[in-house]
Amino acid sequence: MSSELRRSTLPSRFFWLLRVWLCAVMLLMPIGASAQDADTSTDISSFVLTKEGAPDYLAWSRVAERGERVLEIGRASDQALSELRSEIAQWRGLFKSAQDENSIRIDTLKTQLATLGPEPEDLGSELAVLAQRRKELNAELSKAQAPVKEAEESYARADFLVREIDSMLRTRQTDQLFKLGPTPLNPAAWSTAFAALKKTFATAASETRNAWGSDAQRRDLQADLPVTIALLVIGLVLLTQSRGWLIRLGGRLRQMRKGPSRGVVGFVISLGQVIAPMLGLSAFLIALNLAGVLGLRGQAIADALPAAGLLFFVALWIGTRVFGAEASHASLYLPSSVLRAEARINVTLLGLLLGILVVLRQVGAAEAYSESTVVVLAFPVLVGASVLLVRMGRLLRRHLGAQDSGNHSAFRTRVISGIGRVCEAVGFVSPIAAAVGYTAFAEALLLPTILTLAVLAVLEILNVFVKAVYATVIRADDEIADQALFPVIVSFCLLLAALPLLALIWGARATDLAELWAQFLNGFQMGSTRITPRAFLVFAIIFVGGYAATRALQATLRSSILPKTNLDKGGQNAIAVGTGYVGLFLAAVIAITGAGIDLSSVAIIAGALSVGIGFGLQTIVSNFVSGIILLIERPISEGDWIEVNGQMGYVRDISVRATRIETFDRSDVILPNSDLVSGVVTNYTRGNSIGRVIIPVGVAYGTDTRCVETILREIAEAHPMVTVNPSPAVIFQGFGADSLDFEIRAILSDVNFMLSVKSEINHEIARRFVEEGIEIPFAQRDIWLRNPEALSGGATTPKADLADVPAQNLTRDSFTVEDMNGEGEGDE
Template identity: 60%
Template sequence: MLRNYLALCLVALTFFGSAAGVMAQEGVSGNGTPLSVGLTQTSQNEKPPAYVLTRDGSPDYDSWGRLATRVEQALEVGRASDKVLRDLRAELNEWRALFSKAQSQHSVRIHTLKTQITTLGPVPEDERVEPTILSQRRAELTEELNAAQAPVEIAEEAYSRADVLIREIDSLMRSRQADLLLELGPTPLNPALWRNALSDLLTSLNLARTELSAIWGSDAQLKDFKQDFPITLVLLIVGFVLLIRARHWVMQTGTYLRRRRHGASRGVVGFVVSLGQVAAPLLGIYALIEALNLSGILGLRGQVIADALPAAGAFVFGSLWLANRVFGIEGASWTVIEMPTSVARAEAKANVALMGVMLAIWVVLTRLSDHETYAAETRAVLQFPILVLVGVLLVRMGRLLHLHAKMNLPEEQAGNFRANVMHLVSTLTTLVGFAGPILAAVGYSKLSAAFLFPWIMTLGVLALLEVLHRFFVAIYGTIRGQDETEARLALWPILTSFIVAIAALPLLALIWGARTTDLTELWTIVMGGIQLGDARITPRTFMVFAMIFVVGYTLTRLLQSMLKTSILPKTKMDIGGQNAISAGVGYVGIFLAALIAITSAGLDLSSVAIVAGALSVGIGFGLQNIVSNFISGIILLVERPISEGDWIEVGGQMGYVRDISVRSTRIETFDRSDVILPNSDLISGVVTNYTRGNSIGRIILPVGVAYGTDTKRVEEVLREIVDAHPMVTVEPPPSVLFVGFGADSLDFEIRAILRDVNFSLSVKSELNHEIARRFVEEGFEIPFAQRDLWIRNPEALRPEGPREKPPSETKAKKTVTDSFTLEDMQDTADDGVVGDADE
């Protein structure tokens, strides 16, 4: 499911692993706004903490009060810069962490004092009744408790104040970020701005060239160059070789290694080796930059551009790698998105490569613009061509995605989920590609960049997730010895991909302009947990509870299995009792596991008594049937009116009891179908148990003979037949009864007790066969009913025609069997039947 969803949402536009590095280096997102701000900014881990402690180790609330007041004043004025707000927020966060720690002080002492006061009991209404020593002791303990709780309450108040101030700062910074995006700037279509923008860019390049000329050949440069010449030369050679040829060598190596592998292991080897297509060129770029630094020829602006080259190279080579992994090459087995033709595949890969180039140019231009502090007009004009090209590439990619959807999804499946997702992605890609350049042309360059580049990186993350899923499938197939088709149907690769996708959510949040402090604040809230009564449920509490409960549940199931297979079968207990004991052990074990897990996690059950009471009311009204069935299931296991293997009849359903669970009981009918009955029906309804306690049961077999037959001889023959059957018990003996005179026969009944009533049908069949054989030998006649019908006017039964016979011409006599029903006779009488007679 996850793989199909990601495969539809992907456009391989960039190598996002490198993009994350770029964002961390740049400190800005695609819209030019701050992207990552540390929670506490330290320098070489030597910056002192922002909070101040007193001599006894408690927080200095005077210093805290001055800081809080200063923050409140800054928020009221609203003129503090983003840097000042970030610094203030970092200090507030340190104070808040200190207050959170202070809230847990004296927790053991406070708990002990509360327990002591509870032990003394409640204060009586008439205080004179209570002994003086108990009153004095309660007063002393209460005073100690108030003294111990005072620092905690002060810390809670300070924590709340710090938390509110942090939220206000975050709200103000988000508001500023939104205003910056929606700010209308100069339009780049104004020709009057082009000349100044070009002049600013040429000026920067000329200054960089001037810096290089001034440095090159200077005494200091020559000295550094001669001193580090060997290592500089080696780095230059290595850098150029890796940058130019390394990617080709890695691809050849991957092809060679894949040919020597079979099955899913080819995918593992191919993926691992393919990473060198990005790593090797990046190493070459770093080697070249280090060689330039050693040579000392880089000026100020040259250094700015050189620092941006690793990020730009990561985008270029990363996009090439992702293009091959997603769109593949001719005959590749790792293709994620199929294209209808080789031309379309080449176009898609070219679009991805150009996207990487555009992102690289954007990184270099952003670095240079920040260093040169270009005016807003110059930035708009210089950025506009990049935004337009990115928009065009997105429109083309949207068209290719639409072709992929049409190629892989037939028209009869056009309404399913996969088709809808693919059409949605292709439509959004096309819309973003159109909207971005239009916004930039109007003057919203920052808003345009905030749409285009985050969208590209988002699709890049999805593409990377899909590629990683294929890698997980290949690893699982290699470990299990399965091919790729079988491995894709396994659960573990999907779970692994799902976990990785969840871990990528913070990365997507950063792409779309979220600040690092927003994520850390969310993490703080999650780790703080939720309050339930006096108990606080945190992720740590949940993990402890889950681990202990899983261990207890596993041990319970192992004990049940041991009882059911090894211990109980060796006893004289019947199968029903064995199942009841096994089920009871399971219920008790699960209850104890939950109780131990709750206690070990530190949850106070008394604190949730009110909540449990409210839930019990809801259970009483909304889940009463489920609770009734649960209680009924326990009653069935304790009283055991029915057991597994019993033959029962309830509510018109007859069959064998196969399983008694918590909510229902499963019955297997004689036609091999399962009937699920609620346990409450078995307790409150009428149930017939044919095999309760033992399998002995009685059958009744009716037999009829013609009038005039010797009844004594018939009785003797029937008794001989039933006595001879091996399933009929000797004690009590069977009986043959002459029960009466029927309308058509003399009626007899055979009543016999069988050793196993489960064979009643087969015994009846065998007895009937033997009765038919012996009656033929004895000459006994088994009668069957006949009826004569006299029709006075048979012409009424004929269809109307030109020739009709007179009513007195015909009398008919018709003989029928008992299948001619009373209703048929009544209908015939209405048409002219006047009487009947027995033959």
């Protein structure tokens, strides 16, 4: 494989991707960034258009034939394939636009044909005028659709070629990834590799000495000496001192603030720990360029330093933010300061090794090192990075992944433990693969894993920052922010935004992502309608607007209009709820129409599905229909006291599926509406709150019944809740087993106070009966003993002697039996 192809392999692009992304995050301009992009854009002017502005299909045919030949031969370089793909992709975009040509004319002709009705099976049965007109319209429609059909055919051909080129590039990438190269363990290659590296630095030093000794260079240096010295001083100060200054500044500012705002201030100040050193490094390199002391080799090394420095300083920042010196300042929890310090050191060294690898790759490309030399020089770096990755994996698995649910959720614990295991596995496999000779595979496995950990760490840091900002804005504590939904949504959006970067890190090409985005924008076909993101966005906007308008109308009805009518509360609620359902239905219909979605083609499928859904959801549908009946007929209303299926309480809410009642013990019971429609419901307060109370009373035998009746009537009539008309009644029910049974039957003005009225009347009955000397008896029982000898320990008691026991001594609570010898007494 050529050196050009090796420089465009997957691991080489990782460093460029990381450099560009992190520079954008830190608001820095990438210095010396060289993107080896596989796609080279083709200007739109390269397309050949006809005078009418349509694509020149003859020119496209030549391009397509050239692409087919290139794919058939399969010898073109990656760069040539990428350029060809870019050209064909832009042709494809032109054909996509051409498919919308004559759309208005085509729709008009179809409408005209529809007005003529369906074409009859018997051609002779139609009027000659209509047949002639139908023939003319069909001819015009075919003519209008011809360019569209040609564009569709060309689009399909271009899309096939693009996919074939992508497949070939991915195949080459896979072959390069699993290519067996020279092993770094070959001692014969060590001397050559170290000699090449030594020669590079020796040549760079020689070029610097020669440039320093040049008279022209000295004059240039003297002319720019003040600026050069100022930049050198600024660069050295920022590189050596700025991070410590910012750490102390952040500590002081955090001490001056309280609550979640401390985290916001700490995050903002911490960004300077990357920005300030990078500015210092940039100033230092600019000063060296002004001094003109760098030769070709020195310039190649200097061009790699910004990316290497960015990796190092970002690793420092990630280690400090994720594993802070203080547990309260760390995004991830570690139980001791020693473990946190170890984690920070591991992260920093990983960044340093990646920076060294970037410099080696840049210098190797500039010096055209042999493949064996690059492998030997990169192997120690890969081994060191693998060891550090294993150490980080063990920290994550043993300490972060082993925390209980008090510090981390179960899902978070499993994820962290899983990440730790993956890091350990990659750390063990990568150096073995590199030692065998699969260096490209080892780098493609190790480097993306490290960069993925960096991306996940940045996402964790941003997650903590978002929670702190949210808590600061709403002036809440951290616990409330942890339970809030808004920070979760923001963090999820950040994760989605990071997915393209993760795809690029793991080997996806920019053209692959562009292709996915194009397919996403193209939407999907549903019947005769294509659902695109634009159509979905229009649908969402119209529906949300209709939903908001419906809720506003419901609020206006409930607060301003309905209270001024004579409708009861249940009727007002029925109108408001019905308005809501009608509004939502209209909003959905208008949104579907506005988005241009034609669902007529899926009506048959929807009809078939409705049968199965009807069987599965028949209970829900039954409750829904019952809820509509309840809202229309209103046999019960909110606030009614009802009893259904043994459940008694007040109706608190009536919805279309279920009704909520509040029982007297303050618990909520959800009743399906079908039970209220098809079952037996007792409504104690329907229409009015008048109801009857029945109070049973028992007196001892021998009591004057007329006196009892008079007393009970006086007590009932004296209570303020008992109505005068109809007046209360006292009923002598009959002769009970233990008492003479009476009942007070009274009508209450408000049946909701039934229990309190019962209690007050019973208190008054007890007081009056005591005053009148009327006894309220307890239950009376006569007990006859069939085997009295069992009570005397087996002694026989003649039956004749048992007759001598007085019957009045055998009461309800106890009885006494004396045996023949008069020795014992038994109780029951």
